Amino acid sequence: MAMAKTRKWVKPATPPNSEINVTPLVDVVLVLLIIFMVVTPLLEKDIEVRIPETEDVPVEQMPQDNNQLIVKLDANGTYSINTDPVTPEEYVNKLKRMLAAKTKEDRIVFFVADDKANYGKLVAAFDGAKQAGAFVLGMATEDIPAAPAGDPGAAPAGDPAPAPAP
Structure with a gap:
């Protein structure tokens, strides 16, 4: 005798739920809200930079020191x-x-760097000047020209002095 196979269907006690479970969604949104609340104040912080003030000195007031170190x-x-x-x-x-x-007060060293110069070498020059005993370090924004040879108040060769600007 052949045994008849019967299939049994198990009917679930509750029908399938097709609604979205919002609990994990709320958890994720709250975590993101906390992260943004913590990060937002950090984004508003600025880095303070002290920029040296410049002033235009008339040519007649410029010191004509022939012993400048440049x-x-x-x-x-x-x-x-x-x-x-x-x-x-x-x-x-x-x-x-x-x-x-x-x-000590006259130990002033001016620096003139080319725009394409290595920044690390310029910092090394600053450090070397401080090691050598410089009291004040100055940075020139423009090349300091040597005085023309024909001027009576011209600096000796090798000692550039600020020339009057036209």
């Missing part, structure tokens, strides 16, 4: 002190000898 940094990273090329190894010692003859 360090130039070329685009290829070459240092020069008052138009005299210096190797990075000699830089601190030569600057130290030049600053030793001055009083």
Whole structure:
């Protein structure tokens, strides 16, 4: 005798639920809200930068000091002190000898850097000047020209002085 196979269907006690479960959605939205509340104040913070003030000094008031120390940094990273090329190894010692003859308040070093110069080398020049004993470091925004040779008040060769601007 063959046994007849019968299929049994189990009828669920409740019909299928087709509604969206909003509890996980609310949890995710609340977590995102907390994250945005924490991050938003951080986005409003600005970085404060102190920018040096510039002033236009009339030519007749500009000091005509022939003993200025001007360090130039070329685009290829070459240092020069008052138009005299210096190797990075000699830089601190030569600057130290030049600053030793001055009083502490007169130990002022001006820096002129090419726009394409390496920023790290400029910072190294600042550090070297401080190691050499510089009291004040100045940054020139324009190249400081040497006085023309024909002027009676011209600086000696190698010591550039600010020339009157036309």
